[in-house]
Structures are given as C-alpha cells and as structure tokens.
Amino acid sequence: MLEDSKQIVVVGAGIAGLTTALCLNHFGINACVYERSNEVTTAGAGIQLSPNANRVFSHIGLFDEISALSRRCKGVRIFDYKSNSQLALFDYMKFKRDAAFLFCHRADLVSILYAACKKLKIPVHFDKKLEKIKNGEVIFSDGNVYSADIIVGADGLHSNVRKAVIDEEKPIFTRQIAWRSIVPNSINQDDFSHVTLAPKRHLVSYPINDGSQLNLVLIKEQNEWQPDGWKHPEDPKVVKENFKDFSDEASKIIASIESVYKWGLFRYPMKKKWYNDRVILVGDAAHPTLPFLAQGAAMAIEDSFVIASKISKFPKLSFAFNEFQRERFPRVQRIISASAKNARTFHLSNVISRLVLHFFLRLLTKFLPHLLVKRFDWIYDHNVTN
Numbered sequence: 240m241l242e243d244s245k246q247i248v249v250v251g252a253g254i255a256g257l258t259t260a261l262c263l264n265h266f267g268i269n270a271c272v273y274e275r276s277n278e279v280t281t282a283g284a285g286i287q288l289s290p291n292a293n294r295v296f297s298h299i300g301l302f303d304e305i306s307a308l309s310r311r312c313k314g315v316r317i318f319d320y321k322s323n324s325q326l327a328l329f330d331y332m333k334f335k336r337d338a339a340f341l342f343c344h345r346a347d348l349v350s351i352l353y354a355a356c357k358k359l360k361i362p363v364h365f366d367k368k369l370e371k372i373k374n375g376e377v378i379f380s381d382g383n384v385y386s387a388d389i390i391v392g393a394d395g396l397h398s399n400v401r402k403a404v405i406d407e408e409k410p411i412f413t414r415q416i417a418w419r420s421i422v423p424n425s426i427n428q429d430d431f432s433h434v435t436l437a438p439k440r441h442l443v444s445y446p447i448n449d450g451s452q453l454n455l456v457l458i459k460e461q462n463e464w465q466p467d468g469w470k471h472p473e474d475p476k477v478v479k480e481n482f483k484d485f486s487d488e489a490s491k492i493i494a495s496i497e498s499v500y501k502w503g504l505f506r507y508p509m510k511k512k513w514y515n516d517r518v519i520l521v522g523d524a525a526h527p528t529l530p531f532l533a534q535g536a537a538m539a540i541e542d543s544f545v546i547a548s549k550i551s552k553f554p555k556l557s558f559a560f561n562e563f564q565r566e567r568f569p570r571v572q573r574i575i576s577a578s579a580k581n582a583r584t585f586h587l588s589n590v591i592s593r594l595v596l597h598f599f600l601r602l603l604t605k606f607l608p609h610l611l612v613k614r615f616d617w618i619y620d621h622n623v624t625n
C-alpha cells in the first residue's frame with residue numbers, strides 16, 4: 240500500500256483523469272487533478288459505453304447513475320448505403336442480455352464523474368495547463384510549480400506529459416476524415432447502433448438523451464490533410480455532398496445536419512514504454528485509438544482501474560508501472576489493430592469484395608447470429624476489476 244504522504248498529480252480532467260482519481264480513491268489513495276480548461280468540458284457528442292468499461296463504473300459505484308442518464312443499446316445493425324437493406328444484426332438483447340451496452344452523452348458522463356469527485360472531496364483544479372515536467376516537478380503555464388511523487392498523464396491525444404516519457408514521433412495521417420453531428424431523430428431510429436457501409440465511407444448513428452436525438456459520426460477516406468483535433472466546424476454542405484449517394488433513412492438524417500465538426504484521423508505509433516521513474520500515461524495520452532470499434536474511452540476507463548489497483552498493490556513504483564503496462568499493452572495493441580481492420584472492412588470499395596462481405600454477413604445473421612456477437616467477446620467480456 241502506498242504511503243499516505245505520497246503526492247499524486249493527475250493531469251487532465253477528461254474521462255481517463257477523472258476515472259483514475261475516482262479509482263485511486265476507491266483504493267483509499269488521494270490524488271489531485273489538474274485541468275487546463277476552466278471547467279470540465281467535452282465535445283457535444285455521444286459515446287458508446289461497452290460492458291468492459293461499465294464493469295469499472297459498477298465496481299466504483301457509479302454505474303446506476305450513468306445508466307440512468309443513458310440509453311440501453313440493444314445491438315448493432317449494419318446496412319448497405321444504396322439499398323438501405325440490413326446486412327447484419329448483432330443482437331445484444333438475445334445474445335448478451337446481461338451485459339450493459341449504453342449510449343450516453345459525453346457531457347453527462349463527464350458531469351457524473353466530476354460530481355463524484357466533488358462528493359468524495361477529490362480536488363480538481365481548473366485553469367491549470369501543464370507546461371512540462373522537470374525533476375519530478377510539474378510546471379504549469381501560470382508559473383505554479385508542484386512537486387509530485389507520482390504523475391499520471393491523462394491529458395489526451397496531444398499530451399504534454401507524454402513528452403516527459405518518450406521521444407515523440409510524428410503522427411501519421413490515416414487518409415481518413417471524420418465528421419460528427421447531433422440531429423433530430425426524425426426517422427425514429429430504435430435503440431440499436433446503425434452502421435451504414437459505403438465504398439470508402441461509413442455512417443454511424445445512435446439515439447442519445449431521451450431518444451429524440453441521433454448522434455452521427457461520418458467517416459470518409461480522402462488524401463487531403465485535415466487538422467488534427469476534433470473541434471473544427473465544417474460547412475454541412477460539404478458532408479451532404481460527400482454522402483449524397485446514401486439512400487432512404489440514412490439520406491434523411493444526413494440531410495437534416497445543421498451543424499457539424501470535422502477532424503482528421505491520425506495513427507500514433509504504439510509507444511513501447513508508457514512510464515518513467517515517476518510518470519505514467521493512461522488513456523489517449525498513452526495509446527490513441529482510432530474510433531472504428533468505439534473503444535478509446537473504454538480503454539481509458541480500463542486503464543484507470545488497472546493503474547489505481549497496481550499503485551495500491553505494489554509499494555515500489557517501478558514495479559507497479561511495469562505491471563500496469565505488462566497487463567494493458569497486449570490488450571490495447573489488439574484493440575488498436577482490430578479497429579484498423581474494421582476500418583478496412585467497413586470501407587471496401589471493390590464490388591466483388593463488397594458482395595462477398597454482404598453475402599457472409601447475411602449468412603451469419605440468418606444461420607449463426609450468435610457467432611457474429613461472439614466474435615467480440617474478447618473485448619466486451621473482459622473484466623479488469625476481477
């Protein structure tokens with residue numbers, strides 16, 4: 240068990256930072272969180288929370304609250320963009336009834352995590368942008384310097400903490416750009432995630448809040464470089480033009496887009512080491528993940544529990560950090576490569592390959608529907624709290 244006098248600084252009050260502070264508290268360990276913004280902020284967008292992430296929230300007593308503000312996801316339907324016919328059905332209500340898949344609004348999730356920190360008197364300091372780490376001291380852009388025994392870098396994709404741990408390599412543009420939007424649920428979409436496949440593009444939609452709105456993510460392959468980050472406004476006309484050959488319900492919801500944000504998808508080479516003597520990276524700071532399996536936040540949430548449990552279990556930091564990485568690395572690596580594979584399958588453009596894919600998806604849905612769902616058991620059945 241860690242000595243009480245140890246100072247733990249968590250940088251970033253996003254999903255990873257707040258969950259890490261809560262998990263540390265669960266193990267009886269105090270930490271302070273420092274966030275660059277002046278409040279807890281998050282993109283106005285939905286998030287899919289899979290059972291592997293929700294097990295962490297159950298374990299720390301927050302699942303009921305999160306679930307109350309979320310929609311229960313009943314499964315995934317895959318469609319073809321042209322015929323709008325259903326190619327596959329992943330039926331969670333039938334084959335994964337006891338597992339909690341949720342559609343949540345990011346703002347709700349982060350607000351619940353922050354309120355839980357407040358209730359537990361976990362200090363969360365705002366307007367604290369970490370500039371750098373030097374000799375075990377965290378240096379903020381307002382000139383404040385604090386010493387820390389453990390620094391958890393939960394500062395996301397463009398992590399500053401990461402610079403203290405590893406030499407940065409340039410991220411690689413994946414030649415894919417994405418748009419996100421929230422539109423009225425004018426098609427009365429059910430509580431399934433709909434994934435509509437097209438050559439070099441796909442659309443994901445799912446209901447959020449009271450079901451009257453749909454969260455949309457639209458992804459397209461293109462060579463043109465787009466800025467990294469995901470808060471760049473886009474003219475809705477651009478999206479509508481790029482997805483104008485989609486039919487029926489998909490075309491209806493695309494037509495209703497009034498405001499939309501874009502971002503370029505970058506691949507960050509997987510770092511071999513996520514820590515040094517007193518700094519450890521979690522979530523996107525350690526291993527940014529492309530969104531084709533909706534597992535980036537889920538990995539951040541799993542990381543948060545595992546790092547807290549290792550710190551609580553092993554007094555020697557180097558051992559705790561090493562154990563954390565030893566446990567997390569293979570899983571995260573597998574998720575990242577499965578996500579990249581999904582991108583290729585979703586965007587097949589060769590007619591024959593597409594027909595073969597459609598044939599197999601239909602066949603499996605008709606005769607072996609449980610196998611479709613079972614293929615992802617390694618992701619969703621995982622329980623880091625065991």
Ligand SMILES: Cc1cc2nc3c(=O)[nH]c(=O)nc-3n(C[C@H](O)[C@H](O)[C@H](O)COP(=O)(O)OP(=O)(O)OC[C@H]3O[C@@H](n4cnc5c(N)ncnc54)[C@H](O)[C@@H]3O)c2cc1C
Binds near residue numbers: 369536
């Ligand atoms: C389109 C899209 C859809 C997605 N959908 C899903 C999904 O459905 N399910 C899922 O599991 N994942 C999803 N993800 C991935 C998920 O959003 C991220 O993996 C997750 O938000 C990472 O959390 P984080 O806390 O590590 O980083 P972030 O959420 O980026 O949080 C980092 C925090 O650190 C703060 N910060 C940054 N720099 C500093 C600094 N220097 N000093 C102090 N504070 C700082 C930031 O302000 C922020 O609050 C999606 C991603 C995208 C792009």
